[in-house]
Amino acid sequence: MKKYVVKNRTTAPTFTVVAKAKSANGAARYKLSDGTYITANKKYVANLYWQTKHSKVYAAKKTGLNEYKNTTLSKRNQVRHVKKGQVLHVKKIVKHGSTTRFQLTNGNYISGNKQMTSLIEP
Numbered sequence: 001m002k003k004y005v006v007k008n009r010t011t012a013p014t015f016t017v018v019a020k021a022k023s024a025n026g027a028a029r030y031k032l033s034d035g036t037y038i039t040a041n042k043k044y045v046a047n048l049y050w051q052t053k054h055s056k057v058y059a060a061k062k063t064g065l066n067e068y069k070n071t072t073l074s075k076r077n078q079v080r081h082v083k084k085g086q087v088l089h090v091k092k093i094v095k096h097g098s099t100t101r102f103q104l105t106n107g108n109y110i111s112g113n114k115q116m117t118s119l120i121e122p
Contacts, residue, residue: 002036003018009060009114009115010060010061010062010115010116010122011115012115014048014115015030015032015033015038016032016033017030017031017032017033018031018032019031019098020040021037023037027039027040027041028040028041030045035038045094046114047114048113048114048115049099049100049111049112049113049114050093050100050102050112050114050117051074051093051100053068053090053093053102054095054119055089055090056087056088056089056090057087057088057090057102057110057118057119058085058087058088058117058118058120058121058122059082059083059084059085059086059088059116059117059118059121059122060084060115060116060118060122061084061115061116062084063084064081064082064083064084064086065081065082065110065111065116065117066078066079066080066081066082066110067079067080067081067082067104067106067108067109067110068105068108068109068110069107069108069109071094071096071101071109072108073101073109073111074098078106079108082110084122085121085122087121088102088104088106088110088117089105090102090103090104090105091098091103091104091107093112094109098113099112099113100112102117
């Protein structure tokens with residue numbers, strides 16, 4: 001059995017769920033892309049991306065994060081770099097495939113990834 005050490009959200013491991021399953025005792029499990037299983041207990045797992053709008057978020061990634069002019073977060077659409085701890089005011093949340101983006105009050109976009117943003121000051 002593989003174990004994972006509890007870490008800060010910004011450095012915690014991420015997993016790709018490919019299927020839902022049940023263990024022999026009936027407990028819900030998630031099958032991962034590497035073929036292993038983890039618990040589906042909501043106390044231990046969460047979405048990687050924010051699903052609801054928040055009025056402000058903080059840049060939580062150690063190296064900061066980038067703002068982009070549209071939801072395609074590519075290098076050519078990059079507008080500016082934001083340092084860790086800087087507050088960003090959110091206008092709305094936008095779905096981009098299976099991920100989310102925050103549209104900021106200045107019209108730019110950032111990733112809705114929980115490892116890059118935080119609701120409390122890091």
